[in-house]
Amino acid sequence: MSYQDQERREHPRKKITTRLLWHVIAVSLILLLIAVLVSFWQTYPRAKQDVLAKLQADVQQKLAFNQEVLSGIEYQGDVLSEAFLKRYEAYVGKPEFAELFDDWFQETSPGVFRLQDEFFEGTTTANHVFRHLSTFVGPRGEPLDAELKARIVISLLVLSELAPAWQNEVTNTHFSMPENIISLYSPDSPWGSLADKDLVITDFSTVRSTLQQENPQRTPNWTGLYFDISAGFWTITYQQPVDLAGQHLVNSSFDVSLQQMITDFGHVDEAGVENYLLNAKGHLVASSTLANGIDGTRNTLTPENYDDPLFRALAARLLAADAPIEQAVWEDVDEDYLILVHHFETPNWWYFSVYPKALITEQALQIPLLMAVMGCFLVVILLLAVAFFVTRDVSRPLRELANIAALVNQKNYHAIEQESVSKVRSYGEVTQVLNAFRVMARRFVKANEELEQRIDERTLDLREANQKLEQLAHLDGLTALRNRRAFQKDVAQALQDHEGSYFFVMADIDDFKPFNDNYGHEAGDQALIAISRLFELVAASKTYRYGGEELAILIDAPDAKQVEQRLQELLQSIEKLAIEHLYSRRNQPFLTVSFGYTRIRPGESVSALIQRADKLLYQAKQQGGNCVVGDS
Numbered sequence: 001m002s003y004q005d006q007e008r009r010e011h012p013r014k015k016i017t018t019r020l021l022w023h024v025i026a027v028s029l030i031l032l033l034i035a036v037l038v039s040f041w042q043t044y045p046r047a048k049q050d051v052l053a054k055l056q057a058d059v060q061q062k063l064a065f066n067q068e069v070l071s072g073i074e075y076q077g078d079v080l081s082e083a084f085l086k087r088y089e090a091y092v093g094k095p096e097f098a099e100l101f102d103d104w105f106q107e108t109s110p111g112v113f114r115l116q117d118e119f120f121e122g123t124t125t126a127n128h129v130f131r132h133l134s135t136f137v138g139p140r141g142e143p144l145d146a147e148l149k150a151r152i153v154i155s156l157l158v159l160s161e162l163a164p165a166w167q168n169e170v171t172n173t174h175f176s177m178p179e180n181i182i183s184l185y186s187p188d189s190p191w192g193s194l195a196d197k198d199l200v201i202t203d204f205s206t207v208r209s210t211l212q213q214e215n216p217q218r219t220p221n222w223t224g225l226y227f228d229i230s231a232g233f234w235t236i237t238y239q240q241p242v243d244l245a246g247q248h249l250v251n252s253s254f255d256v257s258l259q260q261m262i263t264d265f266g267h268v269d270e271a272g273v274e275n276y277l278l279n280a281k282g283h284l285v286a287s288s289t290l291a292n293g294i295d296g297t298r299n300t301l302t303p304e305n306y307d308d309p310l311f312r313a314l315a316a317r318l319l320a321a322d323a324p325i326e327q328a329v330w331e332d333v334d335e336d337y338l339i340l341v342h343h344f345e346t347p348n349w350w351y352f353s354v355y356p357k358a359l360i361t362e363q364a365l366q367i368p369l370l371m372a373v374m375g376c377f378l379v380v381i382l383l384l385a386v387a388f389f390v391t392r393d394v395s396r397p398l399r400e401l402a403n404i405a406a407l408v409n410q411k412n413y414h415a416i417e418q419e420s421v422s423k424v425r426s427y428g429e430v431t432q433v434l435n436a437f438r439v440m441a442r443r444f445v446k447a448n449e450e451l452e453q454r455i456d457e458r459t460l461d462l463r464e465a466n467q468k469l470e471q472l473a474h475l476d477g478l479t480a481l482r483n484r485r486a487f488q489k490d491v492a493q494a495l496q497d498h499e500g501s502y503f504f505v506m507a508d509i510d511d512f513k514p515f516n517d518n519y520g521h522e523a524g525d526q527a528l529i530a531i532s533r534l535f536e537l538v539a540a541s542k543t544y545r546y547g548g549e550e551l552a553i554l555i556d557a558p559d560a561k562q563v564e565q566r567l568q569e570l571l572q573s574i575e576k577l578a579i580e581h582l583y584s585r586r587n588q589p590f591l592t593v594s595f596g597y598t599r600i601r602p603g604e605s606v607s608a609l610i611q612r613a614d615k616l617l618y619q620a621k622q623q624g625g626n627c628v629v630g631d632s
């Protein structure tokens with residue numbers, strides 16, 4: 001197997017924990033995503049409700065407070081009007097008021113009269129304390145008669161009595177008159193002294209709206225937002241026309257700084273949330289967007305002069321409404337914003353809370369996001385736990401299994417047995433497989449040992465059998481003497497031995513044919529066996545059955561004399577056997593043997609040796625047998 005193949009096969013084993021973890025991550029994240037989506041789906045409407053409820057509560061609080069403030073100002077208007085009328089009815093026509101006018105006023109330019117400066121700085125006259133007062137009597141068509149002079153003086157008297165009490169609620173308190181006259185109680189500046197001599201206050205929409213031809217119903221009104229250039233801040237004005245017997249006498253009026261109200265209405269608790277306050281004409285009264293910077297030289301802010309698309313859309317929608325709107329939620333004015341509308345009853349204004357829909361989504365996402373974060377945290381914990389347990393209970397045991405399998409592959413069963421004391425914990429099926437491997441390994445080892453033992457035994461038996469076969473292959477079956485093959489081998493060896501001294505003997509039983517013929521072949525065999533045993537007794541010799549009744553002897557002897565002696569002794573021992581042979585042609589009635597012997601000459605051929613020995617044996621036979629003939 002190539003290295004790459006092995007790697008490929010091992011790869012999945014290495015990755016099992018990782019793969020499992022990826023699966024757990026995927027399933028967990030899908031479940032988490034579903035949970036987050038369901039949670040968002042459930043949470044969004046509630047978040048929207050919460051936002052609306054919060055906005056409503058917030059707006060209600062602002063409206064309640066500011067409505068209280070404005071209602072208070074309207075009430076002050078009533079008080080101021082009643083006080084003026086009361087004095088006017090009591091004192092009009094009395095000449096001393098016209099005289100007071102002449103004392104208090106000076107003509108600063110033709111037809112233009114202004115209250116003396118001490119009335120602003122502080123003075124005591126006619127049993128009254130005057131301070132922070134100024135009056136501008138501008139150019140007008142009507143003559144400055146006693147009635148008008150009295151009206152102006154009465155206005156100053158009323159202002160000096162009532163206005164100081166309200167200086168914290170309003171910027172200034174004043175009476176304006178249709179004859180282009182205005183008396184003010186204003187702690188900040190003597191506006192009447194500073195006004196341009198050609199100023200016609202009835203040209204301003206604020207005063208003009210109180211004139212009888214402009215306002216036949218004689219209703220009090222709140223102006224829209226305008227920038228008071230002299231005061232230097234955004235202001236609204238409340239004006240209440242005061243008529244008597246069809247004559248428009250004065251307007252009880254207050255300038256109210258919108259600094260606090262704009263701060264209140266413009267204040268937003270959340271970034272991205274805006275609000276607008278519009279009056280019934282669609283003019284802007286307050287807005288959180290004014291903080292973005294607005295041209296302060298403009299008078300009132302209307303859809304025509306104030307370029308704010310959302311303000312314009314709100315004004316258009318408000319003015320186009322068939323019926324008065326009390327409270328509403330507009331979702332279709334702008335696709336990005338949810339608009340909550342509240343009617344501000346006292347001055348007849350509408351307050352619009354503009355809430356970005358994205359913030360609702362953001363709020364609705366808080367719980368799902370928290371869930372997602374917590375879920376991710378739990379997934380991480382889960383993964384760590386799974387990784388720990390999978391590594392401990394699956395991966396390590398599987399690696400152990402793989403090790404054991406590798407050892408099986410290497411047939412290293414002893415190592416498997418040693419692994420049996422496992423270093424890793426395992427459970428269930430893995431334990432079963434591990435144990436099965438161990439049992440299998442133990443059986444293999446045992447079987448192997450038994451097999452090796454049997455092989456050893458068989459090998460020994462075989463070796464012995466081979467030895468026996470080897471012996472048998474070199475022995476004669478009848479006489480148990482060495483056979484012809486052994487003879488050839490030993491003779492060849494002796495012929496190569498140049499050191500030793502060997503003799504070769506050929507022996508032949510005399511007249512063995514008649515023996516066989518007369519005593520039987522079996523008797524012949526027995527005789528052959530008996531004689532052979534005697535041959536075996538010859539010292540330092542090896543006897544071979546050369547063929548039939550012929551025997552050969554290799555004798556290790558230093559000289560022929562010793563060979564002669566040993567063969568003679570053999571001859572005698574054969575005679576002593578006295579195997580009867582009555583049919584021998586020799587002169588004895590016993591079985592005898594003839595011998596021919598010769599010295600082995602190292603290097604000569606076997607046939608030459610045999611031939612020489614044969615001749616000598618032949619000579620022994622010729623000599624009558626039962627004798628020994630040698631050539632040396």
Ligand SMILES: Nc1nc2c(ncn2[C@@H]2O[C@H](COP(=O)(O)OP(=O)(O)OP(=O)(O)O)[C@@H](O)[C@H]2O)c(=O)[nH]1
Pocket residue numbers: 508509510511512513514516520521522523524525528547548549621
């Ligand atoms: N019983 C028996 N007879 C054998 C065996 N081998 C050879 N013979 C017999 O030995 C006899 C040898 O006879 P011959 O070669 O004629 O010689 P001989 O009769 O011994 O006469 P000489 O050798 O001249 O003394 C034969 O009859 C063979 O059958 C054997 O193993 N057993």
